[in-house]
Each structure stands twice: as C-alpha cells, then as structure tokens.
Amino acid sequence: MSWGYYETLEINRNATDADIKKAYRRLALKFHPSKNREAGSTERFFALGEAYDVLSDLRKKATYDKFGEEGLKSGVPAEFGSGGAWSSKYVYHGNPDKTFRLFFGGDNPFADFYTQASQLQLSRLQPEVVKTQDAPIERDLNLSLEDLFHGCTKKIKISRRVMDEDGHTSSIKDKILTIEVKPGWTEGTRIIFSKEGDQGPNCIPADIVLIVRQKSHPLFMRQHNDLIYKTSISLEMALTGFSVDVQTLDGRLLSVPVNDVVHPTYEKMLTGEGMPLSQDPSQRGNLIIAFDVQFPVKLSSKSKHLIKQALGLQDN
Known part of the structure; x- marks a missing residue:
C-alpha cells in the first residue's frame, strides 16, 4: 500500500516541525506492534517510521515537497548544491523500531508506560494508610496576676521531633512559641498551637495546648x-x-x-x-x-x- 507521507501522519502540508513530532508520537504509540495486534498495524507502523524519517529532515522534506516521493527516491538536481550536482537517492533503512527508539530516546520506548502501570497496580494493592492525630499535649502556663491584669508577651521553647527531607528519618529541633497574653484572661484559658507536636511518617502531629494557671498574689x-x-x-x-x-x-x-x-x-x-x-x-x-x-x-x-x-x- 502506498501512503503519502503527510497523509500517513494525518497532517497537512503546512504542518510545523512541532506538528510533525506530535503526530508521529500519537500514531506510533497507537500502531506499535507490541500495543496493537489488529491487521495492518505493522504495515502502518512501518509507513509511519518512513514518513517521520523524511518529514523530520529539512533537506529530505524540501525535496519531497517539490518532487514527490518518486523524485526523492530517484535522485534530482540538488537544491542546496552547485555545479549541476544531483541529490543522492533516498532509501529508508527499513527499521521502524530504530526510528521509534531514536524519537523516544531509549531501547525500551514503553518502559515508562510499563513502570507507571506497575506502580499504579501496586498502589492499588497496598492498603491506604489512614493518618491519625496524636492526643493533645497539655502544659501549664503560669502567669502572675499583674500579667493577667496588663497583658503581656510570653515566649516558651519546646523541643520536638521533626521529619527530615527524606521522609523516613527524624531529628530533634527546638522551636520558640510566642503567646500574646490578653488582659483579663482567667484561670483555665487554653491557648492551642495546632500540630506543633512530634512529627512522624504515619501520624498527624499533636496540638500543643497551654493552660493558664494564675500564681498566688500577696495582696x-x-x-x-x-x-x-x-x-x-x-x-x-x-x-x-x-x-x-x-x-x-x-x-x-x-x-x-x-x-x-x-x-x-x-x-x-x-x-x-x-x-x-x-x-x-x-x-x-x-x-x-x-x-x-x-x-x-x-x-x-x-x-x-x-x-x-x-x-x-x-x-x-
């Protein structure tokens, strides 16, 4: 079966280089013999390789556009030479898999697809980890009557376990928590620092809760x-x-x-x-x-x- 190169790639003659690449990618994946067992897919895959081999090369494409497939394969006066030189006859190397591998950049063009499919299947088999939050960590915040009368700023240092960038190991790090004490706060007021507790791979850090405790006053x-x-x-x-x-x-x-x-x-x-x-x-x-x-x-x-x-x- 004879296929015009543009028709083979299902594009028109005004297609850009990007259009040619996009068309070949789509159709080569569709008709690759390892993916498509329908009758005629092997011949179509071969034709796609030859079409892309010609149209992706500027000199071959120019010759084909002007003299057609017969002129390309028979040899015609060179467009880019001088002295009446003739172009060499074009002969496709006959290995569409080679064209495919060169385009996708690998000996196993479907490796990425197989890997993604395997990972997806594995993720479906693995049970989903439901993260739960640890119970709140409660600490007393001792304040004088003057602190609660005027309001003030308090800073406390905590040490907590923090996950490293690899997501598996952890280390102990210090952090300063700042509390803006408001005038009139009463005994038992709770100040919540959300998720400031220890980090872990399968848990949500606990909230740190500071509970106001009023110190005794001499008067x-x-x-x-x-x-x-x-x-x-x-x-x-x-x-x-x-x-x-x-x-x-x-x-x-x-x-x-x-x-x-x-x-x-x-x-x-x-x-x-x-x-x-x-x-x-x-x-x-x-x-x-x-x-x-x-x-x-x-x-x-x-x-x-x-x-x-x-x-x-x-x-x-």
Missing part, C-alpha cells in the same frame, strides 16, 4: 473579674470608723474611708477597680475590701464598764 485574691483585698482592723476601728489605703495593680494608691460600723459580714465595694474583662478590657470588675476585725484577748472591769456605758448597756 489580692481573684474571684472571676473581681479582686478581693483583705485587711485587719481593730475593734475600735470597726466601731468608730477609719481609712484604708490600697495599692492597685496599675500603681495607684486608693485611700478608702469607712464610716460604717464594720460587722463580721461587712464588705466595701469599689466599682470598676477590679480585673479587666477579657471580652472588653475597657470594662473592669470590682474591688472588694474585706475586713478581719481583731478582738481584744481580755478586758479589765473598768474597760467593760466604759464599753457598756458607750453602748448604752449600763443599767440605770
């Missing part, structure tokens, strides 16, 4: 957003009035007058002098002053008499 106790300040006073002060000085967490000195009689459950509340609210630090809780009244260990008869007179308990 104040905290009750939600309120601050409680407890002071000792004498029985005389409790009955006659006094003034108490309180040094606040932001450095101010409050002088608080107490003119009421201080009984065992009495408290003095200062609105807006407590801890900032974490949702809105411009708002604050209260400062509650509690009193511990110190009673005398014993009284003389005269003192008892005078107290009775003062309290109106003396019999007339």
Whole structure:
C-alpha cells in the first residue's frame, strides 16, 4: 500500500516541525506492534517510521515537497548544491523500531508506560494508610496576676521531633512559641498551637495546648473579674470608723474611708477597680475590701464598764 507521507501522519502540508513530532508520537504509540495486534498495524507502523524519517529532515522534506516521493527516491538536481550536482537517492533503512527508539530516546520506548502501570497496580494493592492525630499535649502556663491584669508577651521553647527531607528519618529541633497574653484572661484559658507536636511518617502531629494557671498574689485574691483585698482592723476601728489605703495593680494608691460600723459580714465595694474583662478590657470588675476585725484577748472591769456605758448597756 502506498501512503503519502503527510497523509500517513494525518497532517497537512503546512504542518510545523512541532506538528510533525506530535503526530508521529500519537500514531506510533497507537500502531506499535507490541500495543496493537489488529491487521495492518505493522504495515502502518512501518509507513509511519518512513514518513517521520523524511518529514523530520529539512533537506529530505524540501525535496519531497517539490518532487514527490518518486523524485526523492530517484535522485534530482540538488537544491542546496552547485555545479549541476544531483541529490543522492533516498532509501529508508527499513527499521521502524530504530526510528521509534531514536524519537523516544531509549531501547525500551514503553518502559515508562510499563513502570507507571506497575506502580499504579501496586498502589492499588497496598492498603491506604489512614493518618491519625496524636492526643493533645497539655502544659501549664503560669502567669502572675499583674500579667493577667496588663497583658503581656510570653515566649516558651519546646523541643520536638521533626521529619527530615527524606521522609523516613527524624531529628530533634527546638522551636520558640510566642503567646500574646490578653488582659483579663482567667484561670483555665487554653491557648492551642495546632500540630506543633512530634512529627512522624504515619501520624498527624499533636496540638500543643497551654493552660493558664494564675500564681498566688500577696495582696489580692481573684474571684472571676473581681479582686478581693483583705485587711485587719481593730475593734475600735470597726466601731468608730477609719481609712484604708490600697495599692492597685496599675500603681495607684486608693485611700478608702469607712464610716460604717464594720460587722463580721461587712464588705466595701469599689466599682470598676477590679480585673479587666477579657471580652472588653475597657470594662473592669470590682474591688472588694474585706475586713478581719481583731478582738481584744481580755478586758479589765473598768474597760467593760466604759464599753457598756458607750453602748448604752449600763443599767440605770
């Protein structure tokens, strides 16, 4: 069967070099005898090799375009010579596999295809590894009452296992975690650093969770957003009035007058002098002053008499 070279590659005569290569790649893979057992595929594969051998060579292609296949194979006046020289007769080497191997660059042109197919089949046989995440790693973050009142920045160093680039070995590396403490945070606040735990080939790193723990303070106790300040006073002060000085967490000195009689459950509340609210630090809780009244260990008869007179308990 006689095939025109352009028709063989299913392209037109205006095809570029890239078009010729693309066409040969597609058709040679389609009609290669090892892939196509249909009748006529071997002859078609041979014709494809000869067509590509001619059209991919600039001189052969020019001769074929002007004089056709007969002129190419019979020899014609050379287009690129001088002195009436004639071109040599073109004879195809007759080995389409050689053309195929030269085009694809290997002795086994289908190696890549077989390798990919084998890898795909192997991957289907292997069970899929489902990665699970390790349980969170919880650590205490100890903060002073001043830290929680003003807010601050804390940095902690952790050491964790990190996978190397090969994906199989690992090493221990340090990392600094930065915590922006917000004013008003409370005991138990949780700060989560996602997937900062140890890395492994078949696991998702655990989250690192820092839990706020409030240190004790020498002057104040905290009750939600309120601050409680407890002071000792004498029985005389409790009955006659006094003034108490309180040094606040932001450095101010409050002088608080107490003119009421201080009984065992009495408290003095200062609105807006407590801890900032974490949702809105411009708002604050209260400062509650509690009193511990110190009673005398014993009284003389005269003192008892005078107290009775003062309290109106003396019999007339």
